[in-house]
Structure formats: C-alpha cells, structure tokens
Amino acid sequence: MIIVTGAAGFIGSNLILKLNQHNFHHIVAVDKFDNPDKNSNLSKAKVLATIDRDSFIAWARDNAEAIEFIFHLGARTDTLEQNMDLLRELNTEYTKRVWELCTEEQIPLIYASSAATYGDGSLGFSDDKDLLPRLKPLNAYAQSKHEFDLWAITQENQPFYWSGLKFFNVYGPNEEHKGKMASMIHQAFIQIESTGKVRLFKSHHPDYAHGEQKRDFIHVDEVTDTLIKLMHHRKNPGIYNLGTGKARSFNEMVRQVFESLNKPVSIEYIDMPEHLKDAYQYFTEAEMTQLYPSIS
Known part of the structure; x- marks a missing residue:
C-alpha cells in the first residue's frame, strides 16, 4: 500500500491520480474529508x-507491514493563520508522529515542506542544510514547517x-477549494473570467515596481512526477x-493568462493589506543544484 496524507487536497489528489496512471491502485487516502x-x-x-487524519497513526501501526511508502502532504497551509498552537500541532507535531512511525x-517517507521557510529571501534559496538554522520565516505557517525541518536534520533515528521537499509556487487543477490560498495563476483566471481584469498588490519595496514581485511557479504535474521518481x-x-x-x-x-484566454490585458494595482506587508515574499526562486543531480 502507498499512503497519501492530505489526499483530498491540491497536490495530494493530483499525486493519487498520477499514481493511478502509473498503475498504482492500492492507495490509502488520508485526510479530514x-x-x-x-x-x-x-x-x-x-x-x-x-x-x-486523526485515526491514521493508530491504523498505520496496525497495518505497518503492508505499507510500502508514505507521502505526507497533509498540513494546515493557510499562510494567514495566526494560531501557532494549531499550526504546531497539525504541521510540526503530527509530522513528528509520522516520522517516528516510519522510523x-x-x-520510506516523503513529506512536504515549503519555500515559505526562506522568509524574505535575503539569505538566498539554497537547500544546503547548513543554511537551515539561519532562516527566518515571515509567518506562523512557515515557522511551523521550518521547525519540523530543523528537527528532522538533527534526528539520529531516521x-x-x-x-x-520545499514546494515553491505550485499551480494546476484541483486547487479551486483553496480560495484565497490558491495560486495566483488560478486566481488570475477566475478574476479574468468574472471581471475581465486582474487585481495585483502594489509593491511596497523600493526594488520592485508594481506587479514585478516574482515567484518560482511550478506546475503540479512536474511536482507529482518528481515525487514518483x-x-x-x-x-x-x-x-x-x-x-x-x-x-x-x-x-x-x-x-500569459490573458493571452491564453484571448482577452485584452487589464491589471489594477491595489494597496497591500497592512497585516501582509511585513510577511510578504517579494521574490522566490528555487536553487535546483541538489535535487535533480541526486536522482539522476
């Protein structure tokens, strides 16, 4: 059996569909549903x-001999969530329990981390483990993910x-349920279809013009292909x-979204909410020198 937690979510559901395409059908889907x-x-x-999700650890211990692999993708992913106790329980402590089970x-285990752990990017985006202790995430969600990363690299028992995997800005099908947490590509499509224009946050950083904030966008198919590899x-x-x-x-x-829909470009720049200004990443770009060479 292959386990996928966060199975009904964006990346989890796409992974299961991709596993099905590869003729894997003995998949156990874990989520709150x-x-x-x-x-x-x-x-x-x-x-x-x-x-x-709440029954999974006990179930897995009873069925461990039949489990071939765990993809732990489930998490509380709301970057606006302020309840650190909740985030630590769902993102940090729960992942520790999955790790201990797998140990x-x-x-074998793959778990989801996040590019949000890099904070403002001033230290770059290298996934060299020596950089990890110096990173300063900008929001509680990212902090909960970062705390597990730090814990993982110190464990003698593994x-x-x-x-x-530190996912950067993933986009693609099955993210409709995410609302404001959906990718900007999905939100742009919805806005264009409903209003004919897209609203983007103004820049409040002297190095970036309005709309010139940058992200490393990756399609979910590339993500799921890598997970299976x-x-x-x-x-x-x-x-x-x-x-x-x-x-x-x-x-x-x-x-590019306007062009794909054959509609004229219309962008409106709006003020960024005050509560986001100190927790906003103006630039992300994955340094990819380690992953692909390691699996080639």
Missing part, C-alpha cells in the same frame, strides 16, 4: 481506502529513506527545493 468541494478532487481517483517500521529512487535522503529554478513576475504571469 470534511469539505465536500475538496473531497470532489478524488471523484475520479482509485483508492483502496480512506482514513480520517520504527522502516517505511526512516531508511526520507526526503522533505523519488519513490522509486530512494537514495540520498535530505531536504530539497522543488521549483523550476526560474522566477517570473506577476505581471508576466498575468499577461
């Missing part, structure tokens, strides 16, 4: 069973194979970036 819109992401997926039962490879454990290695501006990205 309390959001009908989110659950619909699995309507075309073939899974062996669904397990509630005790020697189950699964026989593990990787943490790592599942087969199972060498060189560690924490790796997963992006394209090339940042693109919001202006460029939005213009």
Whole structure:
C-alpha cells in the first residue's frame, strides 16, 4: 500500500491520480474529508481506502507491514493563520508522529515542506542544510514547517529513506477549494473570467515596481512526477527545493493568462493589506543544484 496524507487536497489528489496512471491502485487516502468541494478532487481517483487524519497513526501501526511508502502532504497551509498552537500541532507535531512511525517500521517517507521557510529571501534559496538554522520565516505557517525541518536534520533515528521537499509556487487543477490560498495563476483566471481584469498588490519595496514581485511557479504535474521518481529512487535522503529554478513576475504571469484566454490585458494595482506587508515574499526562486543531480 502507498499512503497519501492530505489526499483530498491540491497536490495530494493530483499525486493519487498520477499514481493511478502509473498503475498504482492500492492507495490509502488520508485526510479530514470534511469539505465536500475538496473531497470532489478524488471523484475520479482509485483508492483502496480512506482514513480520517486523526485515526491514521493508530491504523498505520496496525497495518505497518503492508505499507510500502508514505507521502505526507497533509498540513494546515493557510499562510494567514495566526494560531501557532494549531499550526504546531497539525504541521510540526503530527509530522513528528509520522516520522517516528516510519522510523520504527522502516517505511520510506516523503513529506512536504515549503519555500515559505526562506522568509524574505535575503539569505538566498539554497537547500544546503547548513543554511537551515539561519532562516527566518515571515509567518506562523512557515515557522511551523521550518521547525519540523530543523528537527528532522538533527534526528539520529531516521526512516531508511526520507526526503522533505520545499514546494515553491505550485499551480494546476484541483486547487479551486483553496480560495484565497490558491495560486495566483488560478486566481488570475477566475478574476479574468468574472471581471475581465486582474487585481495585483502594489509593491511596497523600493526594488520592485508594481506587479514585478516574482515567484518560482511550478506546475503540479512536474511536482507529482518528481515525487514518483523519488519513490522509486530512494537514495540520498535530505531536504530539497522543488521549483523550476526560474522566477517570473506577476505581471508576466498575468499577461500569459490573458493571452491564453484571448482577452485584452487589464491589471489594477491595489494597496497591500497592512497585516501582509511585513510577511510578504517579494521574490522566490528555487536553487535546483541538489535535487535533480541526486536522482539522476
């Protein structure tokens, strides 16, 4: 059996569909399954069973001999969430329990980290583990992810194979349920279809013009292809970036969405909410020198 946590979510559901394409059907989907819109992401997926997130650890211990691999993608991903206790419980402590399960039962593990852990980017975007202790995330979500990364690299007891992947700005199908947390590419499409224009935050940084904030956008197909390749490879454990290695501006990205819809470009720049100004990443770009050489 292959386990996918966060199974009904954006990346999780796409991973299960991709596994199905590769003729993997003994998949156990783990999630809360309390959001009908989110659950619909699995309507075309073939899974062996669904397990509630709160019951999973106990179930997995009882069925460990049958588990071949765990993709732990489940998390509280709201970057505006301020309840640090909740984020630590769902993102940090829960992942520790998954890690300990995989260590005790020697189950290979891939877990989701985040590019948000790099903070303002002033230290660059290298996934060299020596940089990890110096990173300063800008929001509570990123901090909860960073705390687990720091914990993982200090553990003497580890699964026989593990990787943490710092996902950059992933976009693609099955993110409709995410609302304001959906990718800017998805939000641009919705805005253009409904209003004929896109609203972007003004820049409050002297080095960036309005709309010239940049992100490393990566399609979910590239992400799931890499996850499956790592599942087969199972060498060189560690924490790796997963992006394209090339940042693109919001202006460029939005213009491409307009072009794909054969509609004239119309962009409105709006003030950034005060609560975001100190927690906003103006630039992300994955340094990809470690992941792909390690699985080639």
